[in-house]
Amino acid sequence: MNRIDRLFAILLTLQHKRRVRAQDLARQFEISRRTIYRDMSALNRWGFPSRRRRARALNWWRGFTSRR
Secondary structure, eight states, X not given: OOHHHHHHHHHHXXXXXXXXXXXXXXXXXXXXXXXXXXXXXXXXXXXXXXXXXXGGEEEEOTTOOXXX
């Protein structure tokens, strides 16, 4: 899976689950947890506001939706 496909899959996962652990995403995509953090940083730069929470969980800012 290339990076663009992975970023899109991360977006879909966060949209449906709203909260997921970086470790679980890393396992799902067979990449390192650090790569997940880099991907999340890229998504933030591109306008998808997310944040790290306790226990290394990731989620969208409250009230954010990717629908326009």
